[in-house]
Amino acid sequence: xxxxxxxxxxxxxxxxxxxxxxxxxxxxxxxxxxxxxxxxxxxxxxxxxxxxxxxxxxxxxxxxxxxxxxxxxxxxxxxxxxxxxxxxxxxxxxxxxxxxxxxxxxxxxxxxxxxxxxxxxxxxxxxxxxxxxxxxxxxxxxxxxxxxxxxxxxxxxxxxxxxxxxxxxxxxxxxxxxxxxxxxxxxxxxxxxxxxxxxxxxxxxxxxxxxxxxxxxxxxxxxxxxxxxxxxxxxxxxxxxxxxxxxxxxxxxxxxxxxxxxxxxxxxxxxxxxxxxxxxxxxxxxxxxxxxxxxxxxxxxxxxxxxxxxxxxxxxxxxxxxxxxxxxxxxxxx
Amino acid sequence: xxxxxxxxxxxxxxxxxxxxxxxxxxxxxxxxxxxxxxxxxxxxxxxxxxxxxxxxxxxxxxxxxxxxxxxxxxxxxxxxxxxxxxxxxxxxxxxxxxxxxxxxxxxxxxxxxxxxxxxxxxxxxxxxxxxxxxxxxxxxxxxxxxxxxxxxxxxxxxxxxxxxxxxxxxxxxxxxxxxxxxxxxxxxxxxxxxxxxxxxxxxxxxxxxxxxxxxxxxxxxxxxxxxxxxxxxxxxxxxxxxxxxxxxxxxxxxxxxxxxxxxxxxxxxxxxxxxxxxxxxxxxxxxxxxxxxxxxxxxxxxxxxxxxxxxxxxxxxxxxxxxxxxxxxxxxxxxxx
Numbered sequence: 001x002x003x004x005x006x007x008x009x010x011x012x013x014x015x016x017x018x019x020x021x022x023x024x025x026x027x028x029x030x031x032x033x034x035x036x037x038x039x040x041x042x043x044x045x046x047x048x049x050x051x052x053x054x055x056x057x058x059x060x061x062x063x064x065x066x067x068x069x070x071x072x073x074x075x076x077x078x079x080x081x082x083x084x085x086x087x088x089x090x091x092x093x094x095x096x097x098x099x100x101x102x103x104x105x106x107x108x109x110x111x112x113x114x115x116x117x118x119x120x121x122x123x124x125x126x127x128x129x130x131x132x133x134x135x136x137x138x139x140x141x142x143x144x145x146x147x148x149x150x151x152x153x154x155x156x157x158x159x160x161x162x163x164x165x166x167x168x169x170x171x172x173x174x175x176x177x178x179x180x181x182x183x184x185x186x187x188x189x190x191x192x193x194x195x196x197x198x199x200x201x202x203x204x205x206x207x208x209x210x211x212x213x214x215x216x217x218x219x220x221x222x223x224x225x226x227x228x229x230x231x232x233x234x235x236x237x238x239x240x241x242x243x244x245x246x247x248x249x250x251x252x253x254x255x256x257x258x259x260x261x262x263x264x265x266x267x268x269x270x271x272x273x274x275x276x277x278x279x280x281x282x283x284x285x286x287x288x289x290x291x292x293x294x295x296x297x298x299x300x301x302x303x304x305x306x307x308x309x310x311x312x313x314x315x316x317x318x319x320x321x322x323x324x325x326x327x328x329x330x331x332x333x334x
Numbered sequence: 335x336x337x338x339x340x341x342x343x344x345x346x347x348x349x350x351x352x353x354x355x356x357x358x359x360x361x362x363x364x365x366x367x368x369x370x371x372x373x374x375x376x377x378x379x380x381x382x383x384x385x386x387x388x389x390x391x392x393x394x395x396x397x398x399x400x401x402x403x404x405x406x407x408x409x410x411x412x413x414x415x416x417x418x419x420x421x422x423x424x425x426x427x428x429x430x431x432x433x434x435x436x437x438x439x440x441x442x443x444x445x446x447x448x449x450x451x452x453x454x455x456x457x458x459x460x461x462x463x464x465x466x467x468x469x470x471x472x473x474x475x476x477x478x479x480x481x482x483x484x485x486x487x488x489x490x491x492x493x494x495x496x497x498x499x500x501x502x503x504x505x506x507x508x509x510x511x512x513x514x515x516x517x518x519x520x521x522x523x524x525x526x527x528x529x530x531x532x533x534x535x536x537x538x539x540x541x542x543x544x545x546x547x548x549x550x551x552x553x554x555x556x557x558x559x560x561x562x563x564x565x566x567x568x569x570x571x572x573x574x575x576x577x578x579x580x581x582x583x584x585x586x587x588x589x590x591x592x593x594x595x596x597x598x599x600x601x602x603x604x605x606x607x608x609x610x611x612x613x614x615x616x617x618x619x620x621x622x623x624x625x626x627x628x629x630x631x632x633x634x635x636x637x638x639x640x641x642x643x644x645x646x647x648x649x650x651x652x653x654x655x656x657x658x659x660x661x662x663x664x665x666x667x668x669x670x671x
Contacts, residue, residue, distance in 0.1 A: 051524040052495075158613045159382075188381040189551055193595035193609035200606075215525055218597040222607070245599055259525045260599065261532075261554030 004078055005039040006176055006209055007063070012036040012072035014058050014233075032058040033069070034233035040226075042176065045203065045210040047220030047241070049256065050230035056213045059230070060181050063211060064098050065089060076177065094124055097170035101182035103162035107154040113140070114150040117169045124173060135172060142205075143168045143198060160191035164198065171202065179211045184219060196222055217260060221245060226313070229253050232288040235307065239314035249316035249325050251293050287319070295320045341411065342369035343512055343545050344393070348405040351388050351397065351569075353617070360617035362388045364569045364641075366405075372512065375539060375546045377560035377577065379553060379592070381614050385569040386549050390515050393547075394432050395422035409513070428458040431506035433535075435518035437498035441490040447474070447501050448486035454508040473504040477534060496527035503534065510542055517549045532559055553593060557581055562650075565589045568615060568625025570641065575651030582667050585645075585653030588626045590666040624655070632657045 014033040021028070032055045040046045048056045061067045063074055065081040074081045076096055084092060097120065100106040107116055117139060118132040137147045143164040154162055163183060170178050183199070184192040200223060202208060214220050220227050221241045228238040229252060237250040248254055287305050290296040300319055307315040310325070318324060351363040363385040370376055378386040391397050393407060395417065407414040409429065414422075434440040441450060451473055452466035461469065467486065474482035477500040490498055499519060506514060516535060520528035536559060539546045548560050556563050557577060564574040565586065573586040584590045591610040612629040615621065621628045623638040630637065636656060644652040647662065655661060 051526060160613055188614055189553075189592055190381060190595050190610040191613060193597070193607035194611075196597060197607055197609060216597070218599045221599055222597040222605075255526060257599070259529045261528075261552065261558045 003042070006042040006077065007038075007040040007211075008073075008075040008078075009036060009038045009063065010073050010075075012059070012062060012074065013070045014055075014062055014067065015070045031233050033062065033072075035072070036230075036233070036235055037072075038228060038235065038238070040177070040209050040211065043203075043207045043209060044225040045212060045223055047212045047214065047224035047227040048230055049214060049217055049220055049227060051215065051256075053232070054230040055233040056230050057181055058233075060098070060179050060211065060213055064096060064179055065093075091124065094120075094173040095175050096177040096179065097173060097175040099163070099166050099170050099178060099180040099183050102186050103159055103166050104154075104186070106166055107162055109154050112151050112153060113145075113157075113165055116154070116165065117150075117172055120169060120173045136168075139168045139172045140165075142171065142202065158191070159187050160194055163187060163195050167195075167198065167202070171206075174206070175208070177209045177211065179213070181213045182215070183212070185214065185216065192219075199223060217245070217256060229256065234288065234317065235315075236289065236318070237316045238307070239311075239316075243311060243314045247311070247314070247325060249310045249314070249321035250289075250318045251295055251320070251324055252289050254324065254327075255292070287317075289318075295323060340371070342408075343372045343374075343410060345369045345408040345411075346389075346393070346405070347408075349389065349392065349407065350402075350404040351385075351392055352402040352404075353388070353398070354400045355618055357616065357618040361620070362569050362617050363392070366564075366566075366571055368564065368571075368574070370513070370545045370547070372545055373539075373543045374562070375548065375560040377556040377563035378547060378549045378566060379551065379556050379563060380566035381551055381592075383614050383617055384566040385617075386566050387517055388569075389566070390432065390517050390547065390549055393513075393515060394426060394430060395419075396426075396432075424458070427454040427506075427511075428509045429511055430513045430515065431509070431511040432515040432517060433499075433502055433506050433519045435521050437495060437502050437522065438490065440502050441498060443490050446487045446489055447493070451501065451504045451508055454505065458509050469508070470504070473508055474501065476538075477501070477504045477507075478530075479504070495523055496531065499523060499527075499531055500534070503531075503538070507538060507542070511544060513545045513547070514539065515547045515549070518551070519548075520555065521550070521552075528555075535559075553596065565592075568620050569617060570625055570654065571644075572626065572654045573652065574644075575648065579648050579651045580667075583648060583651070583662060583665070584667040585647045585651065585658050585662050586626075586655050587630045587632050587657070587661050590661065590664070591629075591631075593666060632660055 012033050013035055016030045016032060018028040018030060036059060038046065048059060050056050062069050068082055079092060081089060114133060114136050117136045121132050136150060140149060145164055184195050187195060210223065212220055212223055224241060227241050227244050228235045231252050237244065237248065237253050244253060245257065286301040286303060290300045305317045305319045307317045308321065310316045310321055347367050349363055349366040353360050353362045366389055368376065380386045392403055403415050448467060448470050451470040455461045455466040455469055471482045471486050474486065479485065479497060479500050520531050523531060550556055560577055563577045563580055564571045567588050573580060573589045584593060594608040595610055597607060610629050615628065623640055624642050627633045627637045642654050642656045644654050645658055647653050647658055
């Protein structure tokens with residue numbers, strides 16, 4: 001082991017209690033996170049993919065210390081965020097910032113851009129906003145906006161520009177980690193590329209780490225050094241993108257890849273198998289994916305597969321991982 | 335009278351739509367023409383504000399009263415532009431149906447799904463309540479809703495996003511329409527569910543011999559699901575043709591830009607996306623001449639002078655660009671597998 005990781009998440013569990021349905025039974029629980037462990041090295045990026053309900057946004061909120069996990073720990077630079085006193089936690093937030101999906105909802109329409117972007121500084125340093133204008137101007141230039149934009153309001157900007165403003169707001173505290181929850185999915189296709197390129201430039205320039213949450217596998221492939229596939233609150237496969245997309249070892253990863261429509265002439269329709277959605281609340285035994293898995297047998301339904309090493313930096317939680325890897329792999333587009 | 339087998343089901347000629355926006359009047363759609371035969375499928379691709387949804391809404395007669403529609407829309411030879419509301423009501427949900435992007439807002443939360451699916455049957459086919467309910471259950475079964483007989487009296491919030499979209503499809507299909515318009519039917523859904531919904535729509539289109547107009551911003555969805563496609567930008571059609579042909583040899587710089595700007599699986603970290611500079615223009619202040627001229631890498635003075643004509647570049651393949659000699663020399667496109 002060389003250096004301590006930037007982010008060290010261990011055995012993270014998050015349960016939500018459902019409304020009580022009967023006086024005589026305990027209320028049900030949703031297990032949003034089921035023992036997630038992951039590490040991010042400084043300057044590297046982790047992508048998280050999965051369908052809605054897989055726990056990826058809960059993971060983001062817990063990593064951002066917006067929620068306290070039921071159990072497990074989140075350590076950033078060696079400090080357990082959930083054990084910090086509130087005052088220190090607020091100061092620690094300088095090191096980790098978030099960019100949200102919807103740039104229309106995440107910027108206050110009644111505040112000027114200067115005020116929005118300077119807000120993390122006002123909270124952290126408590127000083128007077130006017131002294132921050134130089135820093136705001138600098139960070140706006142870094143994300144490709146102009147000084148003159150400082151006194152405008154969010155409605156004067158397009159979706160892509162607003163997402164740049166949101167990124168500027170995250171950057172102004174010079175964080176080490178930015179958690180981005182679907183940062184481009186609300187943007188037009190031609191603008192998505194601009195924002196992704198910007199995120200890559202900023203990473204090279206400042207040595208940032210990203211945790212990038214997306215349902216779009218190509219976005220994650222483009223920006224990340226490592227990708228984790230989540231299913232019902234668990235990481236079912238984790239690897240470098242080239243390994244994950246070309247030598248996947250979990251049938252769910254395969255299903256996700258198969259589902260992506262390909263832009264290819266003469267492709268025609270490819271049939272996909274029907275897939276049932278499993279319940280988040282069932283604390284069933286066995287592999288959570290067994291109900292949807294074409295390879296599942298009795299052993300899969302009885303025993304929960306643990307994450308196993310399938311290769312250099314490649315983990316998969318499947319009893320049949322070797323069989324999946326031996327299957328012909330989905331062809332990538334060129 | 336022409337032979338009904340060869341006569342187009344829907345024929346749109348020189349359609350123009352003028353909307354009153356907060357920034358003044360805007361020409362949302364200009365000179366859109368296409369014809370669709372029975373059983374054919376057409377895809378509309380473009381980004382927000384390119385006019386694809388406005389085109390769809392004008393076919394449905396759902397534009398705001400203040401909108402000005404010019405040109406002609408003919409369904410089986412009958413003119414639709416200028417029909418009264420009452421006349422349109424007889425067509426909508428009956429001969430032309432639409433599936434919307436957001437299944438939660440397309441369903442009324444206060445009514446059971448059974449009543450909502452049965453409504454077009456009661457209204458257009460004058461079914462009795464019992465008949466309509468029976469038919470609604472059959473439709474919900476056909477779109478793959480589990481246990482429809484028991485769930486017909488449930489409310490929309492009791493279903494998942496994918497199930498809700500199945501319900502809106504059942505509503506759209508209730509009267510066996512001739513034309514189905516699907517406006518981003520899977521954008522709000524997970525990628526694995528998207529595949530199922532698109533499979534379902536494709537099956538139903540084939541089974542009932544409907545025509546379909548599929549609207550999407552996703553080139554992949556269009557590539558796999560329609561026979562012909564039109565790429566729209568700034569209210570005009572910039573490229574049209576058979577889907578395979580367009581993907582094999584992309585002619586318009588905008589189509590090429592869209593294709594290149596998409597992150598692709600297998601493109602390694604460190605590669606750069608070739609983006610289109612600038613942003614989608616507001617409809618109220620489109621550039622004169624070619625609508626894409628402000629963002630186009632190949633722009634010359636002549637492009638700004640007048641809207642370029644459609645140029646034929648291949649079998650049934652048209653491109654609205656005067657620089658196709660340069661753009662097509664780059665051979666952008668996905669060769670067939």
